Amino acid sequence: MSSTVEDVGGVDAQDTQDTQDAPDAPDAPDEETPEASGRGHRRALLAAGLAVLLLVLGGAGMLFRAHQLRSTPAAGNRALTDTEATSQVTGDVSDTLGKVLSYTPQATDVTAQSARELLAGKAAKQYTALFGQVGKRAKEQKLTLTTQVVRAGVTRLTGSEARLLVFLDQTAQRKGRPAGVVAAQLSVTAELRGGNWLITDITAR
Incomplete structure (x- = not known):
């Protein structure tokens, strides 16, 4: 009875060790799907659009500030x-x-x-x-x-x-x-x- 327990314990221990030592299988390379490519393209367009918007807003802000200087009492200084x-x-x-x-x-x-x-x-x-x-x-x-x-x-x-x-x-x-x-x-x-x-x-x- 004792021998049987030891044999089973030995098999289990060995199996566990083999499982732990086995190298992980390499991940399969990701393949870009047409859907993912489309999302990336849209993000690039969005970033470019935001950059243009910031430039436009910056220019508008400077024009507004110049108008303030001309139309407020500061212009009379x-x-x-x-x-x-x-x-x-x-x-x-x-x-x-x-x-x-x-x-x-x-x-x-x-x-x-x-x-x-x-x-x-x-x-x-x-x-x-x-x-x-x-x-x-x-x-x-x-x-x-x-x-x-x-x-x-x-x-x-x-x-x-x-x-x-x-x-x-x-x-x-x-x-x-x-x-x-x-x-x-x-x-x-x-x-x-x-x-x-x-x-x-x-x-x-």
């Missing part, structure tokens, strides 16, 4: 087209900032006079309120401030109003002490009055 006016407002604003933001202990009245002539609106009111204190401190502390515009760019210019972004360096020096330089960035609004651009608003950024 002379900062993009009028180089002469842009140059004038940049020069006037840079010159004004250099004058009203610079002073010496002996000549604060000169700075105040420049501010009265070159500032208007909100900027004039703010400056008048603050410069009284600044001028007094400059005399007491022997403080000299020199402001130089490093770069100024007109961001919007329409009719008689302009908006600018201005970068400047300010050098402050007290008598007997080394000078210190501080960089500043301002948003400036200016209005054209009597042929000159007057600053009407100054905001530190």
Whole structure:
């Protein structure tokens, strides 16, 4: 009885081993059917059609954007087209900032006079309120401030109003002490009055 069990077990084990060791039969090569070929052709046509559609939509988008630029207020921004006016407002604003933001202990009245002539609106009111204190401190502390515009760019210019972004360096020096330089960035609004651009608003950024 034991021998029979061993024989059967041996046959089963051998058969199992032979089955595991037998190499897999090679897959039969796929043959492209006419139906599969047709699907591939349709996919290629679809891809080409999508590419053309994207090009058309891209072109239409650019035309629509160009129309927007021509038909919206951006088209009235002379900062993009009028180089002469842009140059004038940049020069006037840079010159004004250099004058009203610079002073010496002996000549604060000169700075105040420049501010009265070159500032208007909100900027004039703010400056008048603050410069009284600044001028007094400059005399007491022997403080000299020199402001130089490093770069100024007109961001919007329409009719008689302009908006600018201005970068400047300010050098402050007290008598007997080394000078210190501080960089500043301002948003400036200016209005054209009597042929000159007057600053009407100054905001530190």
